[in-house]
Amino acid sequence: MRIFNRSMLFFLFTPGLVSAGGFQLNVQGQKSLAMGGAGTALSGDASTVFFNPAGMSFLEKKLFFTGGTSLIFPYVSFQTAAVVNDVQTSPMGTPLQFYAAAKASDKVSIGFSLNNQFGSVSSFDDNWEGKFIIQRMALKTFMYQPTVSYKLNDRISAGAGFIYTTGSFDIKQAVPVATSQYDNGEASLSGKGVGFSYNAGLHGIILKQDTTKCFSSLKAGFSYRSPIKVSIVNGTAKFTDISVALQDQFPAETNFNTQLTLPGVYSFGLQSNLIVNEKINMDVVFDFDRTLWSSYDSLKIDFSNPTTPDTKLAKNWKDVNAFRIGASVNYKKKYSLRIGSYYDQSPIRDGYVSPELPDKTHVGFTAGIGVVLTDNFSVDIAWLVSNFKRTASLDDKGFSATYHRIVNVFGIGLNYSIK
Amino acid sequence: MIKSIRTFFFLFVVLFFTTCKKNFEAPDYTSGDADFTNYIAVGNSLTQGYQNGGVYEEGQRNSYPSIIARQMKLVQPNMNEFVQPYFPGHGSGYIHLEWKNNTIQVVKEEDPGGYKEDPSFNGLSYVGQQLSNLGTSGIKLIGTCFDSTVPGDNYNTYLLAANNPYFKRMFALGQPAAPINYLTDVVQSKPTFFTSWLGNNDILGYATGGGDVLAISIMGTPFYVYGLSDPTEFRKKYDRSLDSLTKNGAKGIVATIPNVTSIPYFHVVNLKDIKGPDGALLDVYIKTNNGIRTATEDDKILLPAASKLNKFVTDSLYDNGVPVKDSAGNVILVYSPSPYGLAVTNPINNNEVLDKDEFANVAPALAALNAQIKASAAAHHIPVVDMESFLQEFESGIAFNGIDFSTKYIEGGVFSLDGVHPNARGYAIIANKYIDGINAYYHSNIPKVNINNYKGIVFP
Numbered sequence: 001m002r003i004f005n006r007s008m009l010f011f012l013f014t015p016g017l018v019s020a021g022g023f024q025l026n027v028q029g030q031k032s033l034a035m036g037g038a039g040t041a042l043s044g045d046a047s048t049v050f051f052n053p054a055g056m057s058f059l060e061k062k063l064f065f066t067g068g069t070s071l072i073f074p075y076v077s078f079q080t081a082a083v084v085n086d087v088q089t090s091p092m093g094t095p096l097q098f099y100a101a102a103k104a105s106d107k108v109s110i111g112f113s114l115n116n117q118f119g120s121v122s123s124f125d126d127n128w129e130g131k132f133i134i135q136r137m138a139l140k141t142f143m144y145q146p147t148v149s150y151k152l153n154d155r156i157s158a159g160a161g162f163i164y165t166t167g168s169f170d171i172k173q174a175v176p177v178a179t180s181q182y183d184n185g186e187a188s189l190s191g192k193g194v195g196f197s198y199n200a201g202l203h204g205i206i207l208k209q210d211t212t213k214c215f216s217s218l219k220a221g222f223s224y225r226s227p228i229k230v231s232i233v234n235g236t237a238k239f240t241d242i243s244v245a246l247q248d249q250f251p252a253e254t255n256f257n258t259q260l261t262l263p264g265v266y267s268f269g270l271q272s273n274l275i276v277n278e279k280i281n282m283d284v285v286f287d288f289d290r291t292l293w294s295s296y297d298s299l300k301i302d303f304s305n306p307t308t309p310d311t312k313l314a315k316n317w318k319d320v321n322a323f324r325i326g327a328s329v330n331y332k333k334k335y336s337l338r339i340g341s342y343y344d345q346s347p348i349r350d351g352y353v354s355p356e357l358p359d360k361t362h363v364g365f366t367a368g369i370g371v372v373l374t375d376n377f378s379v380d381i382a383w384l385v386s387n388f389k390r391t392a393s394l395d396d397k398g399f400s401a402t403y404h405r406i407v408n409v410f411g412i413g414l415n416y417s418i419k
Numbered sequence: 420m421i422k423s424i425r426t427f428f429f430l431f432v433v434l435f436f437t438t439c440k441k442n443f444e445a446p447d448y449t450s451g452d453a454d455f456t457n458y459i460a461v462g463n464s465l466t467q468g469y470q471n472g473g474v475y476e477e478g479q480r481n482s483y484p485s486i487i488a489r490q491m492k493l494v495q496p497n498m499n500e501f502v503q504p505y506f507p508g509h510g511s512g513y514i515h516l517e518w519k520n521n522t523i524q525v526v527k528e529e530d531p532g533g534y535k536e537d538p539s540f541n542g543l544s545y546v547g548q549q550l551s552n553l554g555t556s557g558i559k560l561i562g563t564c565f566d567s568t569v570p571g572d573n574y575n576t577y578l579l580a581a582n583n584p585y586f587k588r589m590f591a592l593g594q595p596a597a598p599i600n601y602l603t604d605v606v607q608s609k610p611t612f613f614t615s616w617l618g619n620n621d622i623l624g625y626a627t628g629g630g631d632v633l634a635i636s637i638m639g640t641p642f643y644v645y646g647l648s649d650p651t652e653f654r655k656k657y658d659r660s661l662d663s664l665t666k667n668g669a670k671g672i673v674a675t676i677p678n679v680t681s682i683p684y685f686h687v688v689n690l691k692d693i694k695g696p697d698g699a700l701l702d703v704y705i706k707t708n709n710g711i712r713t714a715t716e717d718d719k720i721l722l723p724a725a726s727k728l729n730k731f732v733t734d735s736l737y738d739n740g741v742p743v744k745d746s747a748g749n750v751i752l753v754y755s756p757s758p759y760g761l762a763v764t765n766p767i768n769n770n771e772v773l774d775k776d777e778f779a780n781v782a783p784a785l786a787a788l789n790a791q792i793k794a795s796a797a798a799h800h801i802p803v804v805d806m807e808s809f810l811q812e813f814e815s816g817i818a819f820n821g822i823d824f825s826t827k828y829i830e831g832g833v834f835s836l837d838g839v840h841p842n843a844r845g846y847a848i849i850a851n852k853y854i855d856g857i858n859a860y861y862h863s864n865i866p867k868v869n870i871n872n873y874k875g876i877v878f879p
Contacts (some may be wrong), residue, residue: 180877
């Protein structure tokens with residue numbers, strides 16, 4: 001007896017960076033993070049391997065290592081017509097970054113990047129109001145990126161990297177089938193996949209004057225990261241607490257396939273350096289990012305068990321822009337005080353807002369400090385906060401809520417370099 | 420510089436803690452322009468909490484009025500207790516699902532292993548309890564009071580009440596010559612607020628009875644138990660029901676009659692599923708008021724016929740209790756020479772099919788009665804919950820809280836196993852619909868319920 005139609009089960013597999021809206025919040029470099037996330041023209045440390053590979057050519061070091069982590073503290077509370085207040089039980093996120101850049105010759109720099117560009121853990125109480133939409137979702141990605149940059153002349157360089165991505169996720173959702181023993185069944189899916197992509201960038205010095213002038217330099221960067229198709233093949237799906245009558249459709253274990261396209265990103269950035277006096281100078285950075293989220297139009301899950309209803313969920317996300325601005329006040333080339341802000345458009349249209357990622361177009365604020373400890377060693381600390389409310393619905397699932405989402409990110413980065 | 424870093428860190432920490440955790444606060448609850456002190460629910464089986472073909476305590480605890488009352492209590496904590504007449508044990512008996520022979524089986528009350536009516540059920544009599552939920556299965560709007568211009572009408576209402584196991588448990592009957600009718604009980608309950616969902620049986624009984632008009636002759640006057648109610652009489656008595664409810668200044672809300680023919684009861688049997696052992700489509704024979712004929716897609720074969728149809732195999736051939744096998748080792752089956760519904764000599768009974776002529780009577784009657792409900796409510800300044808259009812949304816599929824619902828039997832998730840009445844989750848959805856209507860009209864803010872806290876179909 002085939003009881004359920006194909007729309008009975010939807011699994012949400014939303015590739016959400018937990019720290020903030022869509023995917024556009026960069027936590028991949030602590031200097032950049034402290035300056036509104038702008039890093040395309042920054043080339044301040046080895047994180048430029050990620051932000052703009054061409055920037056490696058303008059790192060004035062033979063060898064540069066940058067590593068760090070960002071501790072992401074999300075707090076998402078929400079109110080529905082039935083429940084006054086509920087909260088996500090999502091834990092802290094800890095994406096890591098490691099970057100290395102080295103001069104192979106006068107013209108050629110090589111680098112390597114390892115980071116978690118996408119990652120999210122959203123969890124809820126098992127019996128929360130939207131348990132049939134989502135109970136828990138965890139997505140982890142690792143991006144391995146060997147990179148090369150070529151200095152065309154004193155003013156311009158070009159770089160590119162090859163990116164190998166591994167992704168893993170698991171997701172848990174209640175199945176709306178009750179028995180006298182269980183209020184609902186449960187579905188747990190987990191799978192792994194890989195993807196291949198590239199990034200490429202240009203970095204140029206538009207203006208360079210000697211340091212006695214107030215306006216000492218202006219740099220520009222352009223970079224592109226291609227979309228990443230991650231195919232999850234032969235993931236494991238487990239169904240538990242299912243009625244004996246429905247185990248044909250929801251077997252104890254089956255396999256599934258799905259595919260997810262992480263979006264391509266264009267970034268354009270500017271950096272200028274201003275000399276205030278002998279002791280104090282200032283960097284001002286600006287970035288414009290365009291993220292091609294329209295690639296995320298739907299999510300399909302195909303189960304290998306023929307009687308398990310396959311699912312397709314419309315996402316219908318849109319391409320979005322972000323504007324980032326930041327400044328760093330540097331004292332005696334030893335201490336830096338950074339501040340920034342960003343405007344981040346949400347790719348999620350009204351009617352498609354899901355409780356695990358209640359995103360909104362918003363403005364966030366950042367700050368941080370940097371201290372040069374020795375000739376080789378420096379530390380960066382960054383902080384980001386975003387705070388917004390959105391009342392929106394997920395029409396396909398008949399769920400709507402007012403969300404209040406507060407995200408704090410604390411980042412620490414260490415740099416080791418050799419002249 | 421060090422000082423500014425310190426200052427900066429100070430700001431940092433302050434900002435962190437001020438933006439750390441923010442939870443939503445409950446709104447200031449208000450009953451608005453309404454007073455829920457004595458909330459009374461009026462209606463038929465849908466109001467009583469009837470589901471899975473019966474009335475029993477678990478179902479009653481999930482009746483939409485009891486759900487609404489629990490929510491009202493949040494905005495008006497001093498309201499009276501909401502009293503329902505619980506039927507103990509299996510109550511009237513009800514349908515459940517079992518897993519037998521590797522299939523899902525719908526086990527009715529009368530089937531082996533069925534949940535039969537509780538021994539106390541028929542012996543229950545009126546205990547003088549003043550009820551808040553006056554929902555009474557089987558009651559028609561035109562049976563809630565009698566019309567002195569209709570001969571024998573008062574005796575009819577008495578007879579119907581006395582033969583209704585719910586009514587006689589819930590209300591005093593009065594005397595045959597001077598019956599206490601339903602609206603008298605309504606007035607006695609002295610509501611400050613009411614919900615009324617009367618009128619369903621004025622259509623539903625006709626449709627679920629296969630349009631088979633059962634007439635009882637009382638004092639020489641035919642009384643149509645399953646007839647479609649006359650709109651003029653319906654309006655007169657509907658007005659009277661609202662006069663009774665609003666007599667002491669009570670406010671309330673009423674609901675229209677949903678299109679009963681969209682419920683699973685009329686759609687479980689599909690002619691394209693009736694196939695012989697070779698897979699070929701078979702003719703299905705129905706008995707109509709115009710004689711026996713083959714069924715078409717326009718005839719609605721009713722749910723009770725489903726379990727009897729397509730039964731070629733009556734049994735295995737047994738020899739001293741052991742199934743006889745042929746030379747290939749297959750059990751020899753005995754085929755019925757005249758299977759139900761599949762032979763012109765054994766057609767589907769008149770009361771198990773709403774044939775196309777009878778079906779055609781339903782829509783105009785529904786439109787007429789709903790027009791009267793809306794007009795009567797407007798005249799009494801009472802808001803209307805449009806259940807007719809709400810049920811239509813389920814026909815094309817609608818989602819709440821992550822569950823897809825439709826009007827399909829069992830898998831649709833909103834109707835109980837009787838194919839007519841909602842399950843507990845369906846009643847929770849209806850309660851939310853009422854709450855929306857009450858809040859919108861009376862400026863109250865009764866919170867809705869999380870429908871996922873109520874069970875849908877309970878699988879074996």
